[in-house]
Amino acid sequence: MEAFADLSEPVADLPPPPVDEAAWLLLPAEEAARVAATLPLGVRFRLRATITPVQQAFLDRHGYLVYDRVASVGEIERIASEVERIEADLLARDVKKVNGIPVWVGRGVGGKPWIQRMGFTSVFSEYIRSFVRDARFEPIRGLIGEGARVGDEEKDGVVVNRYGNLPGSLRPRLGWHTDALRDVVYNWRPPGPMLNVGLHFDRIRPKDGGLRVLPGTHTQGVLSTLFSKIHFVTQAPDPREVAVETWPGDLTVHDGRMWHRVEASPHEGARSVRTSMYVPYVVDAYQPKSELSATPFYLRVFSVVLAARKWLSARALSR
Numbered sequence: 001m002e003a004f005a006d007l008s009e010p011v012a013d014l015p016p017p018p019v020d021e022a023a024w025l026l027l028p029a030e031e032a033a034r035v036a037a038t039l040p041l042g043v044r045f046r047l048r049a050t051i052t053p054v055q056q057a058f059l060d061r062h063g064y065l066v067y068d069r070v071a072s073v074g075e076i077e078r079i080a081s082e083v084e085r086i087e088a089d090l091l092a093r094d095v096k097k098v099n100g101i102p103v104w105v106g107r108g109v110g111g112k113p114w115i116q117r118m119g120f121t122s123v124f125s126e127y128i129r130s131f132v133r134d135a136r137f138e139p140i141r142g143l144i145g146e147g148a149r150v151g152d153e154e155k156d157g158v159v160v161n162r163y164g165n166l167p168g169s170l171r172p173r174l175g176w177h178t179d180a181l182r183d184v185v186y187n188w189r190p191p192g193p194m195l196n197v198g199l200h201f202d203r204i205r206p207k208d209g210g211l212r213v214l215p216g217t218h219t220q221g222v223l224s225t226l227f228s229k230i231h232f233v234t235q236a237p238d239p240r241e242v243a244v245e246t247w248p249g250d251l252t253v254h255d256g257r258m259w260h261r262v263e264a265s266p267h268e269g270a271r272s273v274r275t276s277m278y279v280p281y282v283v284d285a286y287q288p289k290s291e292l293s294a295t296p297f298y299l300r301v302f303s304v305v306l307a308a309r310k311w312l313s314a315r316a317l318s319r
């Protein structure tokens, strides 16, 4: 225990228990839909051996699910230490891109170089590679679709995001967006169903910032998916948004067509840091990336914005 720990705000508090689904496990779909409609938007589910009818109905209705602490604190710590090891290696080798996906290096706690978006982590870590394949995630794989696989070398691979409100941080937040935009931009096809699976490393209360989702927007028309907000630019809170409160090890599933964003932390320094890890499940034809892969257009735009931000903050720090 640190001598000056702030005891007024418990940060290691326990989550409310996940909803008890025992009575609903065999419900037919229509009844499960009725039950799902009565659950609060902040409901937490327990990941079982199969996806329950009510979980499926909640996802269909609202576009997301939160699973109570699917990873242990020990596992989260181990993954975080693997991420630090990979980071040290990428920084030492001055790697700017992995398989065409930019490595965004900002400044972290104490001003040290800090990788804020890292793709393909499971390619660099046997631990992460086997963790994301653990038997407990089988039902999630089934949720994505028949024959879904973890795309270690596909899309952006297993991505680790780090946000922080620190001098030189490249991303304290992430503006409103749908993940489905990528589908539209690359494949010229309307956004289809697609699920994103995220592991959360931190205790984040609504007042600490973190993930915000707009329930139900996954069923909007294509035009709303594309234009009801300006992708990555609109930051303002939406009156209908839900703050996804997390405890370390929580797992979220969200529909890629749903609008969501990451709110900045109001804290400073280490207390403001938030880490999430997203696992790509792929059902399409195998399309591995390689060192020859081109950088996706939207990441190029991002890189220009981040370079500008980096330059501005370097100027501010040197004053």
Ligand SMILES: O=C(O)CCC(=O)C(=O)O
Residues within 6 Å of the ligand: 161, 174, 179, 198, 211, 260, 261, 262, 276
């Ligand atoms: O960090 C998060 O939880 C969300 C990240 C996200 O939405 C994204 O990278 O597309």
Ligand SMILES: [Fe+2]
Residues within 6 Å of the ligand: 177, 178, 179, 260
């Ligand atoms: Fe997203």
